Amino acid sequence: MTRNIYLNNVSVEEAKKKWYSALELKRATEKIDIRDALDRITAEPIVAKVSAPHYHASAMDGIAVKAEKTAGASEKNPIKLEKDKDYQMIDTGDPIPEVFNAVIMIEDVNRISEEIVEIEKGATPWQHVRTVGESLVKGELILPANHQISPYDIGLVLDGGVIEVKVYSQPQVQIIPTGTELVEPGASLKPGNIIEFNSQVLAKLVQKWGGKAVRKKIIPDNYQEIKAEVSRAVAEMDLVVVTAGSSAGSEDYTAQILAELGEVFVHGVSMKPGGPVILARIGNTPVIGVPGYPVAAALTFRLFARSVIYKLAGKVEEEEDRKVKAKIVSKVLSSLGFREFLRVKLSELDGEVVATPLARSSGVMGSLVEADGLVAISEFSEGLNSKEEVEVELLKDRVRAEKTLLSAGSNDLTLDILKDELAGTGFDFITKSTGSLGGLTALKRRETHLAGTHLLDPETGEYNFSYLKNLFKNREIMLVNLVYREQGLMFRKDNSKKIQGFEDLAKEDLLFINRQRGAGTRVLLDYMLKEKGINPEQINGYDRIEYTHMTLAAAIASGGADTGLGILAAAQAFDLDFIPIAKERYDLAIPREYWEDERIQVLLKVLRSDEFKERVNKLSGYDTSKTGQVIKHE
Numbered sequence: 001m002t003r004n005i006y007l008n009n010v011s012v013e014e015a016k017k018k019w020y021s022a023l024e025l026k027r028a029t030e031k032i033d034i035r036d037a038l039d040r041i042t043a044e045p046i047v048a049k050v051s052a053p054h055y056h057a058s059a060m061d062g063i064a065v066k067a068e069k070t071a072g073a074s075e076k077n078p079i080k081l082e083k084d085k086d087y088q089m090i091d092t093g094d095p096i097p098e099v100f101n102a103v104i105m106i107e108d109v110n111r112i113s114e115e116i117v118e119i120e121k122g123a124t125p126w127q128h129v130r131t132v133g134e135s136l137v138k139g140e141l142i143l144p145a146n147h148q149i150s151p152y153d154i155g156l157v158l159d160g161g162v163i164e165v166k167v168y169s170q171p172q173v174q175i176i177p178t179g180t181e182l183v184e185p186g187a188s189l190k191p192g193n194i195i196e197f198n199s200q201v202l203a204k205l206v207q208k209w210g211g212k213a214v215r216k217k218i219i220p221d222n223y224q225e226i227k228a229e230v231s232r233a234v235a236e237m238d239l240v241v242v243t244a245g246s247s248a249g250s251e252d253y254t255a256q257i258l259a260e261l262g263e264v265f266v267h268g269v270s271m272k273p274g275g276p277v278i279l280a281r282i283g284n285t286p287v288i289g290v291p292g293y294p295v296a297a298a299l300t301f302r303l304f305a306r307s308v309i310y311k312l313a314g315k316v317e318e319e320e321d322r323k324v325k326a327k328i329v330s331k332v333l334s335s336l337g338f339r340e341f342l343r344v345k346l347s348e349l350d351g352e353v354v355a356t357p358l359a360r361s362s363g364v365m366g367s368l369v370e371a372d373g374l375v376a377i378s379e380f381s382e383g384l385n386s387k388e389e390v391e392v393e394l395l396k397d398r399v400r401a402e403k404t405l406l407s408a409g410s411n412d413l414t415l416d417i418l419k420d421e422l423a424g425t426g427f428d429f430i431t432k433s434t435g436s437l438g439g440l441t442a443l444k445r446r447e448t449h450l451a452g453t454h455l456l457d458p459e460t461g462e463y464n465f466s467y468l469k470n471l472f473k474n475r476e477i478m479l480v481n482l483v484y485r486e487q488g489l490m491f492r493k494d495n496s497k498k499i500q501g502f503e504d505l506a507k508e509d510l511l512f513i514n515r516q517r518g519a520g521t522r523v524l525l526d527y528m529l530k531e532k533g534i535n536p537e538q539i540n541g542y543d544r545i546e547y548t549h550m551t552l553a554a555a556i557a558s559g560g561a562d563t564g565l566g567i568l569a570a571a572q573a574f575d576l577d578f579i580p581i582a583k584e585r586y587d588l589a590i591p592r593e594y595w596e597d598e599r600i601q602v603l604l605k606v607l608r609s610d611e612f613k614e615r616v617n618k619l620s621g622y623d624t625s626k627t628g629q630v631i632k633h634e
């Protein structure tokens, strides 16, 4: 099979135009019970079959009277009424007997005897009576066509005596996950296996947009099998989605198959993520090939397929996404010629709503999970300047910028516990792993509320103080202890390389893995190496880096490296052995001007709570004796 590397690069608008103009979308209709019709779209007007109420009904508990008989009643001149002749007892909803035309509430009726009551105020005709058709008159329009049915609508339709309604059929969308490497969720994983979840994400989007998703088994990267499945699907479905196989790999067949069965209008859009998307039609059925990377799959599906589903589902107006303005918190570089859809989290910082960019790789599903919205960086721009105003297209119904706390800096497992505890009190905690120095720099640039740091000063043996003094000349920074933690060398339990301590790092057959420059752990490593008189150049793998303790431990566990410096909790999470090297202080640096902010106050409360400390203490290698305390420094 020849590789398909001839992706063209049309703009998003051009791609939409090419595809949409080639589609003839037919909206089918069906009759269903209104009680099953929530969120469906009416295909014809719904008209009341009966009036509601269909008789004159009492609106109150009391007595039915002839209004004329009560005229002139007052406190001084009460009028007496006789049962059955002048009044009848009546309850809310009861029909008004024909001889009467008004209701007096029971509270306004004085009982004189079994038969006689007295009233002190006259009734006006039809008072407290729901006359025929008060809510609906037979023949009246209850709902127009092309209306999305709400829970209240269902009540009124039933009130009008209607049960069966004509609605647009839900478009049937088949999602075909392709990839030999894919396995079903729950299957045991061998190297190279990927858990298939794109189809689930897309199916739930289909549901949200008013369609019905069909997902059968995973199809391996086999030309004939994919072709057979696509042929079957287009014959029955309103829209077909093929996931993956969109790019230039030796087993990327989707575009060829779609071209063979029908017509491909677009293969390749100048956007990121999602560039290799394929827009096609087979017979009359629209077909979209979404790239395999999960963020690319979800975003291209949303960008191109949503309005197709809306139209098929009978929605006349495409729902507009809500947009808000924000300032991008930090500089973002992007490539000319591609429109990048940046996932961002919104937060309030220094009195403004800021958008913090999240992971940009299209394999990181978490970036969509955490994102409040998308910022489109134009294909004609090379990026965004720090604090530049941007428009954010919201992905969530509710965004709580003022409840979102931004943190940058060193990575630590207890930050996850903090995030979880804060979520319990209604606050979002966004942590960016930038290394300690990166965190303090972000704080200096006003890109975050706080920074997690454990930077050893080799001169004094103290943590953090000297760095704060150098970086923040005119800004008072509070230091609050998060934890003390155990750093050490981790290695696989078989210890085939016989690691006993720092001295072994220079061994020739040993493959080391380091942390990024500016990470506190790397500062500690360099300090220790100096102490022991080891030159970094002697260490095989000194320049290979990971960004977090957990990914470092994962690399060692998988055999990608033999050893590295990191925290005990990460070593234990990956069942690694551990030689302790240092107990270090990890603090949170918080500018004084944010101290009174509700979010910081809640953070401090959580830090100082027994629940938080207990959870941290369940992990190995942590000491919470100073957790939450302000560390005094100049």
Ligand SMILES: Nc1nc2c(c(=O)[nH]1)N[C@H]1C(S)=C(S)[C@@H](COP(=O)(O)OP(=O)(O)OC[C@H]3O[C@@H](n4cnc5c(N)ncnc54)[C@H](O)[C@@H]3O)O[C@H]1N2
Residues within 6 Å of the ligand: 177, 178, 179, 181, 182, 194, 195, 196, 197, 198, 199, 243, 244, 245, 246, 247, 248, 249, 252, 273, 274, 275, 276, 290, 291, 292, 293, 294, 296, 362
């Ligand atoms: N030489 C080039 N390589 C790639 C290019 C390119 O232009 N030239 N484009 C890259 C871009 S951009 C994207 S996006 C991807 C598109 O890849 P494919 O659509 O061909 O998909 P795969 O390679 O099969 O998968 C990519 C990735 O996603 C995982 N995956 C696939 N399906 C699922 C699923 N249903 N659930 C979860 N994860 C899934 C798959 O295992 C791979 O890891 O190509 C780049 N390469």
Ligand code: MOO
Residues within 6 Å of the ligand: 271, 272, 273, 274, 275, 276, 291, 293, 296, 361, 362, 363
């Ligand atoms: O454009 Mo791909 O879609 O990088 O992820």
